[in-house]
Amino acid sequence: MKVPGWTDVLEAHNRIAGWVHRTPVLTCRAIDRIAGCEVLFKCENFQKAGAFKFRGATNAVFAMDNDSALKGVATHSSGNHAAALALAASNRGIRAHIVMPETAPPVKKKAVSGYGADITFCAPTLESREKTLEEVLARTGATIVHPYNNFDVICGQATAVKELIEEAGRPDVVIVPVGGGGLLSGTAIAAKNMSGRCRVIAAEPENADDAFRSFKTGVLQPALPPDTVADGLLTSLGQLTFNIMMEYVDDVICASEKEIISAMRLVWERMKIVIEPSSAVPLAVLTGNRELFAGKRVGIILTGGNADLDNLPF
Amino acid sequence: MKVPGWTDVLEAHNRIAGWVHRTPVLTCRAIDRIAGCEVLFKCENFQKAGAFKFRGATNAVFAMDNDSALKGVATHSSGNHAAALALAASNRGIRAHIVMPETAPPVKKKAVSGYGADITFCAPTLESREKTLEEVLARTGATIVHPYNNFDVICGQATAVKELIEEAGRPDVVIVPVGGGGLLSGTAIAAKNMSGRCRVIAAEPENADDAFRSFKTGVLQPALPPDTVADGLLTSLGQLTFNIMMEYVDDVICASEKEIISAMRLVWERMKIVIEPSSAVPLAVLTGNRELFAGKRVGIILTGGNADLDNLPF
Numbered sequence: 001m002k003v004p005g006w007t008d009v010l011e012a013h014n015r016i017a018g019w020v021h022r023t024p025v026l027t028c029r030a031i032d033r034i035a036g037c038e039v040l041f042k043c044e045n046f047q048k049a050g051a052f053k054f055r056g057a058t059n060a061v062f063a064m065d066n067d068s069a070l071k072g073v074a075t076h077s078s079g080n081h082a083a084a085l086a087l088a089a090s091n092r093g094i095r096a097h098i099v100m101p102e103t104a105p106p107v108k109k110k111a112v113s114g115y116g117a118d119i120t121f122c123a124p125t126l127e128s129r130e131k132t133l134e135e136v137l138a139r140t141g142a143t144i145v146h147p148y149n150n151f152d153v154i155c156g157q158a159t160a161v162k163e164l165i166e167e168a169g170r171p172d173v174v175i176v177p178v179g180g181g182g183l184l185s186g187t188a189i190a191a192k193n194m195s196g197r198c199r200v201i202a203a204e205p206e207n208a209d210d211a212f213r214s215f216k217t218g219v220l221q222p223a224l225p226p227d228t229v230a231d232g233l234l235t236s237l238g239q240l241t242f243n244i245m246m247e248y249v250d251d252v253i254c255a256s257e258k259e260i261i262s263a264m265r266l267v268w269e270r271m272k273i274v275i276e277p278s279s280a281v282p283l284a285v286l287t288g289n290r291e292l293f294a295g296k297r298v299g300i301i302l303t304g305g306n307a308d309l310d311n312l313p314f
Numbered sequence: 315m316k317v318p319g320w321t322d323v324l325e326a327h328n329r330i331a332g333w334v335h336r337t338p339v340l341t342c343r344a345i346d347r348i349a350g351c352e353v354l355f356k357c358e359n360f361q362k363a364g365a366f367k368f369r370g371a372t373n374a375v376f377a378m379d380n381d382s383a384l385k386g387v388a389t390h391s392s393g394n395h396a397a398a399l400a401l402a403a404s405n406r407g408i409r410a411h412i413v414m415p416e417t418a419p420p421v422k423k424k425a426v427s428g429y430g431a432d433i434t435f436c437a438p439t440l441e442s443r444e445k446t447l448e449e450v451l452a453r454t455g456a457t458i459v460h461p462y463n464n465f466d467v468i469c470g471q472a473t474a475v476k477e478l479i480e481e482a483g484r485p486d487v488v489i490v491p492v493g494g495g496g497l498l499s500g501t502a503i504a505a506k507n508m509s510g511r512c513r514v515i516a517a518e519p520e521n522a523d524d525a526f527r528s529f530k531t532g533v534l535q536p537a538l539p540p541d542t543v544a545d546g547l548l549t550s551l552g553q554l555t556f557n558i559m560m561e562y563v564d565d566v567i568c569a570s571e572k573e574i575i576s577a578m579r580l581v582w583e584r585m586k587i588v589i590e591p592s593s594a595v596p597l598a599v600l601t602g603n604r605e606l607f608a609g610k611r612v613g614i615i616l617t618g619g620n621a622d623l624d625n626l627p628f
Binding site: 045046268272274275 | 338359360364579582583586587588589619623624626628
């Protein structure tokens with residue numbers, strides 16, 4: 001599988017710049033004091049469709065040639081990628097076919113259908129999702145856009161840290177959450193190209209630590225059944241994102257559920273912004289390992305703001 | 315009582331500009347669609363100490379002559395004004411004496427003491443608060459800074475809408491919440507001076523409608539025991555803020571509790587920012603009276619972000 005390079009990231013940024021929000025980089029003195037370092041928060045919770053996923057989806061959708069595009073795009077997802085792909089396809093004026101488990105929260109179904117996508121419901125198992133998606137692909141001829149193990153998606157996700165560094169200057173370290181590894185891969189490629197000395201740390205929930213185990217053993221490890229409040233990070237690495245992680249990422253550090261919830265609350269209370277639990281994992285890693293980051297400039301990507309207000313973890 | 319003029323607002327802005335955040339003006343297409351107009355949100359939830367109150371408190375503290383300042387400032391409050399005054403005094407390096415009911419939430423006590431203020435606790439009645447404050451004043455010689463019925467405080471609050479108009483251009487209407495009327499007074503003075511055709515609407519909870527009744531009768535009405543989720547708007551107008559309202563404000567419109575909670579949730583979900591219930595009253599008035607605002611440019615001041623995450627109304 002081809003690994004994206006810096007030129008691919010630059011192309012992606014040119015391609016998507018007119019479609020995505022250039023989200024702000026916020027700082028918070030109270031959190032700097034608590035963390036013992038300078039934290040630069042790239043606020044993808046303010047991104048369209050509520051998460052950085054819209055960058056990758058937009059790049060994948062607009063990178064397609066016209067003939068393929070006319071047949072639409074497809075994916076199975078019940079989360080932010082589904083909404084992001086639906087909106088990106090709508091922007092290009094093509095169909096998005098989304099396979100969702102029938103058990104998905106009504107608010108997510110509404111978001112995806114609100115962007116005009118075709119939803120096909122399936123049983124809530126990976127097997128049913130994949131089988132249903134295959135049927136959709138056979139019926140429509142649509143192009144599958146994988147949520148993370150996809151060249152163009154990774155290039156799109158890379159643009160978030162690129163904007164962070166362009167706006168705020170070079171950080172000493174960047175910390176991003178890892179689920180499937182799309183954001184991690186893109187971030188690592190962009191950060192290392194923009195500043196060779198910038199360390200890239202993946203932040204992962206202890207209760208969904210397949211990236212941690214894969215990184216430490218050097219062998220792609222299957223995900224054990226994950227059980228974490230960070231519901232955006234339940235997926236496991238793909239082969240492409242694993243390869244990129246092993247080449248570019250400096251370390252993977254885990255945070256406990258308690259640390260994640262506490263970091264999420266800290267951001268809500270001190271910064272007055274809404275982030276979803278997955279977004280809080282990097283700050284949880286930071287505050288749980290202050291000695292590693294003391295006095296440094298630390299970039300963090302707040303990945304999304306689609307928190308379920310009816311089920312807050314605090 | 316002297317009514318502030320435009321020159322006083324300009325002086326206030328010069329005085330406080332180095333101390334307060336120039337908060338962003340945000341827009342949200344999804345809310346524009348729902349509201350049927352263009353809404354400009356001035357985000358004082360991102361202000362220092364979490365609310366616009368810091369503008370008025372800072373102006374009052376820094377307008378004092380040195381001899382008075384050395385004796386400190388004092389107020390009774392369990393809310394945002396207490397924290398704002400404590401921080402403003404700390405910035406000038408003088409004492410703040412805050413009288414708080416012993417029943418105040420721990421988080422508010424912590425915020426005020428965190429800014430270095432002296433707290434004197436009292437029984438949770440207005441009588442006890444006023445008596446305790448008198449004792450503090452007698453003991454310390456401090457200057458009382460009333461949360462809203464105060465010339466300098468009103469001038470400071472006026473700077474929020476001034477910044478909104480400077481940044482986003484002239485709105486057709488500005489809607490702000492009314493409790494004691496400090497923000498309303500300042501906003502009306504500034505908005506009418508910057509744009510004579512700009513309408514100024516006060517937004518008030520139905521369940522705390524003393525400003526509405528005062529406006530409609532032309533006579534300052536006592537507050538009936540208020541009972542609203544908008545806990546920043548429990549206070550009633552003072553004589554000065556009543557006078558200014560009668561001179562400058564175009565209308566007072568009320569919103570139900572249900573409308574307020576729904577507007578609050580809308581902002582959290584769509585804008586991904588944390589606002590306290592009082593901040594949602596203008597948007598509740600807007601969405602409850604769409605025909606009045608159709609197609610207009612509407613400025614709204616999101617007054618604060620100090621929501622109690624343990625007691626959310628939804």
